[in-house]
Amino acid sequence: MLSLLLLLSATAPTDLALLDRAAEIFAGARQGEPGGPIAPIDRRLRLSACGSSPEFTWRTDAHDAIVIRCPDPRGWRIFVSVRAAPAVPAVQQAVAAKPVKEEPVIRRGDPVMLEAGDTGFAVSADGVAMADAAPGERLQVKVDGAKAPVQAIAVEAGKAKLPGW
Incomplete structure (x- = not known):
């Protein structure tokens, strides 16, 4: 060349x-x-x-x-x-791209403990889940005394953390 x-x-x-x-x-x-x-x-x-x-x-x-x-x-x-190269057959794409859906650990209406913290301090608040969520998924949580729900990340059953903490 x-x-x-x-x-x-x-x-x-x-x-x-x-x-x-x-x-x-x-x-x-x-x-x-x-x-x-x-x-x-x-x-x-x-x-x-x-x-x-x-x-x-x-x-x-x-x-x-x-x-x-x-x-x-x-x-x-x-x-x-450039002419497109042949694509992977749709059946193979569906099998390769189909992620395994985890079961929710938090269900709508469940009581949830929200946590945020860093080295040396931790803050928590109680709330109620407004949607189902598997570990790592985001959900809205209605916190007592707050005007609007807050966004949280499901950790385990009954426990979520605030994003960025």
């Missing part, structure tokens, strides 16, 4: 066919194949000669387009769309 890039930098104006081939090499797939460029670079483009080797990067982590850039001060930048 290095020799191809060196050849690219020596051409004037920039040879689009060589850029097409370099994009295929960068993507790891031929044009039209999954993972490769969708189509050749538009031949109507007139890119100025690049004094150094063009740089190839992915536009995003999704690998949906290649960015080809001339790093010269007055260089150019083009985008080459």
Whole structure:
């Protein structure tokens, strides 16, 4: 690939066919194949000669387009769309992505002890759960004397902590 890039930098104006081939090499797939460029670079483009080797990067982590850039001060930048690679079958995605739902340790209407604290001090208050929550999930707790419910994180049965404490 290095020799191809060196050849690219020596051409004037920039040879689009060589850029097409370099994009295929960068993507790891031929044009039209999954993972490769969708189509050749538009031949109507007139890119100025690049004094150094063009740089190839992915536009995003999704690998949906290649960015080809001339790093010269007055260089150019083009985008080459890439054909999506075949997706994992839906059945495999559902099995892999289906998280195990934990049983709630706090149920709506349960009495809850809210706790907050740090090294050297602890504060607690009694309240009533306004929703079901598994360990680590957030829930609203109605605290006696407070106008609005507070948000808490379920810890264990009958016990929750304030976020950030």
